[in-house]
Amino acid sequence: MGYSSSLQHLKTLVPFLDGLRWRYAVGAFLLVLTNACALLIPWLLKLVIDGLQHPEHALLSSGKAALLIGLIAVGYALVRIFSRTVILNAARLLEFQIREALFARLMTLDLVFFSRERSGDILSRFANDLTNLRMLTGFGVMSLLNTVVLYLAGLWLMLQINLWLTVAAVAPLPLMVLAVRAMSSRIFSVSRQAQDELARLSSLTEESVGAIRLIKSYCREAYVAGQFDRISDHCLAKNLELARLRGLVMPVMALATGAGTLAVLYLGGRLVITNQISLGQFVAFSGYLALLAWPTAVLGWILTLVQRGAASMARLNELLQSIPAVVEDPEARPLGGIGKGLELRELRFSYGERRILDGISFSIAPGERVGITGPVGCGKSTLLRLIPRLLPLPDSMLFLDGQDVNSLELASLRRLMGYVPQETTLFSRSIADNVAYGGNGDVATAVQRAGLAADLQSFSAGLATVVGERGVTLSGGQRQRVALARSLVREPELLLLDDPLASVDAGREDEILGALAESWQGKTVLMVSQRLSAFRDCQRVLVLDEGRIVEQGTPDELLQLGGRYAELARMQGMLKSEVRRVKLEGVS
Numbered sequence: 001m002g003y004s005s006s007l008q009h010l011k012t013l014v015p016f017l018d019g020l021r022w023r024y025a026v027g028a029f030l031l032v033l034t035n036a037c038a039l040l041i042p043w044l045l046k047l048v049i050d051g052l053q054h055p056e057h058a059l060l061s062s063g064k065a066a067l068l069i070g071l072i073a074v075g076y077a078l079v080r081i082f083s084r085t086v087i088l089n090a091a092r093l094l095e096f097q098i099r100e101a102l103f104a105r106l107m108t109l110d111l112v113f114f115s116r117e118r119s120g121d122i123l124s125r126f127a128n129d130l131t132n133l134r135m136l137t138g139f140g141v142m143s144l145l146n147t148v149v150l151y152l153a154g155l156w157l158m159l160q161i162n163l164w165l166t167v168a169a170v171a172p173l174p175l176m177v178l179a180v181r182a183m184s185s186r187i188f189s190v191s192r193q194a195q196d197e198l199a200r201l202s203s204l205t206e207e208s209v210g211a212i213r214l215i216k217s218y219c220r221e222a223y224v225a226g227q228f229d230r231i232s233d234h235c236l237a238k239n240l241e242l243a244r245l246r247g248l249v250m251p252v253m254a255l256a257t258g259a260g261t262l263a264v265l266y267l268g269g270r271l272v273i274t275n276q277i278s279l280g281q282f283v284a285f286s287g288y289l290a291l292l293a294w295p296t297a298v299l300g301w302i303l304t305l306v307q308r309g310a311a312s313m314a315r316l317n318e319l320l321q322s323i324p325a326v327v328e329d330p331e332a333r334p335l336g337g338i339g340k341g342l343e344l345r346e347l348r349f350s351y352g353e354r355r356i357l358d359g360i361s362f363s364i365a366p367g368e369r370v371g372i373t374g375p376v377g378c379g380k381s382t383l384l385r386l387i388p389r390l391l392p393l394p395d396s397m398l399f400l401d402g403q404d405v406n407s408l409e410l411a412s413l414r415r416l417m418g419y420v421p422q423e424t425t426l427f428s429r430s431i432a433d434n435v436a437y438g439g440n441g442d443v444a445t446a447v448q449r450a451g452l453a454a455d456l457q458s459f460s461a462g463l464a465t466v467v468g469e470r471g472v473t474l475s476g477g478q479r480q481r482v483a484l485a486r487s488l489v490r491e492p493e494l495l496l497l498d499d500p501l502a503s504v505d506a507g508r509e510d511e512i513l514g515a516l517a518e519s520w521q522g523k524t525v526l527m528v529s530q531r532l533s534a535f536r537d538c539q540r541v542l543v544l545d546e547g548r549i550v551e552q553g554t555p556d557e558l559l560q561l562g563g564r565y566a567e568l569a570r571m572q573g574m575l576k577s578e579v580r581r582v583k584l585e586g587v588s
């Protein structure tokens with residue numbers, strides 16, 4: 001990517017500058033003041049030296065000049081502090097606003113985005129990329145303003161002294177700018193690669209911490225450490241390359257300013273000897289050139305900051321400009337209740353090119369309890385995710401209360417549903433907080449209905465027990481029941497349960513199904529399960545295979561049909577008797 005095209009990414013910063021422009025303006029004004037103080041000092045030195053050489057024309061005594069220089073230096077320090085604070089604070093505010101916008105955008109995105117992006121990569125945008133942007137909009141902007149002001153004012157003052165001396169002093173600078181510009185585009189691409197590697201590293205760290213039990217039980221520590229080392233090596237290589245490139249920038253700068261100083265010493269000295277400029281002017285000129293040395297030197301650093309900032313903004317833009325696949329129709333209507341029930345008409349869904357559901361049609365009357373089963377990976381969970389519109393779906397395929405779900409307000413649609421996904425997500429808070437996350441209903445009743453009450457007695461703090469990170473201090477079954485209670489607390493009209501009994505033992509299954517049957521009263525239920533025993537209270541079961549409904553009926557009808565369902569039942573029965581046999585053999 002070229003230098004100018006990389007800078008295009010920074011244009012997206014403009015809307016975030018609203019309300020911050022005056023801060024930058026005040027900061028810029030204070031910087032002008034700071035530099036005015038800095039430039040006054042060589043000018044005063046000139047007056048003193050010229051005064052010493054020609055006392056009869058002296059404008060200022062040395063004592064007064066020293067006092068004035070002291071005062072100006074104090075003023076310079078104070079104004080500099082203010083100018084830095086104003087600009088750096090503006091950058092902090094800008095970072096804050098972008099972070100909020102990023103998070104807000106993240107919350108609008110759907111499962112299509114989250115199954116594509118790695119969470120470590122998203123986190124790295126929030127951490128590293130925002131830091132790079134803050135560096136650019138804070139230190140970068142401040143240094144750039146400083147450079148521009150010092151160059152304009154310094155050059156003008158130098159020109160007042162001698163045109164050719166100024167030309168000789170600054171002649172090497174354009175060459176330097178050209179050289180740095182050539183390096184910049186390489187810096188941009190390497191900087192982007194370095195950031196990507198860092199994101200991969202964060203991603204792997206996050207994934208490994210989350211999967212630590214798996215890593216240990218499969219003895220994969222060395223493997224994961226190897227993976228980490230490999231990515232870390234790439235990251236290091238990119239950062240070293242970046243350091244080398246940046247390292248090249250500084251010497252080029254130093255060469256240019258050094259050449260300018262040499263020219264001033266040689267030519268300026270001759271001009272003093274031939275009385276074309278005074279000694280005071282020579283000293284002042286050298287002072288101005290010295291003042292230009294630092295901004296020239298940091299010009300390279302500023303360019304690097306710009307490159308890094310642009311690379312980071314490009315990564316942030318990918319997130320900020322991500323278009324959610326599930327969007328609310330601008331004329332969406334609220335949904336008051338599921339009324340006539342749920343209906344699927346020839347529903348088709350694909351992940352990318354891969355067709356998962358292929359012409360599913362069925363309807364569920366209000367208050368009906370329907371089970372869905374089928375082989376692993378046949379699309380049961382996908383079907384359930386489509387109902388609250390967690391995934392995008394074309395129009396006219398899914399209806400609630402006779403209305404196309406795509407024409408309904410998302411929040412009103414989701415508020416009517418209690419969805420329990422297959423993977424339980426718990427927060428590191430109390431059980432009560434985790435349950436109350438589902439809505440404003442009665443937590444104790446929801447806990448009772450989910451069959452969690454008995455477990456609570458074994459916890460010292462009962463409902464106030466804080467579960468570890470992601471609920472690690474609970475058993476799989478307990479986690480699932482907390483999730484179940486969470487879905488029940490909002491008293492949903494439609495319950496969507498994705499294998500809610502997967503981690504529950506057979507004894508508890510009976511207890512939970514019994515409790516659930518009670519809470520199901522009057523609710524419409526759609527429950528996915530591999531375990532056919534879960535359908536005990538379902539009035540109808542759909543059997544899915546290869547994206548289609550291949551059988552449907554009551555559990556008894558399906559058993560008598562002798563098809564897929566009956567086969568699954570036979571296999572599960574066989575498995576149970578197998579387990580029983582193994583247990584008996586173990587006892588004898």
Ligand SMILES: Nc1ncnc2c1ncn2[C@@H]1O[C@H](COP(=O)(O)OP(=O)(O)OP(=O)(O)O)[C@@H](O)[C@H]1O
Binds near residue numbers: 381
């Ligand atoms: N985000 C995704 N991107 C691409 N493919 C996916 C995604 N999620 C699921 N799939 C694929 O879609 C198919 C259906 O997945 P789904 O989770 O709906 O199956 P399932 O019937 O619920 O399986 P199980 O019984 O194991 O829970 C699977 O082959 C799966 O690999």
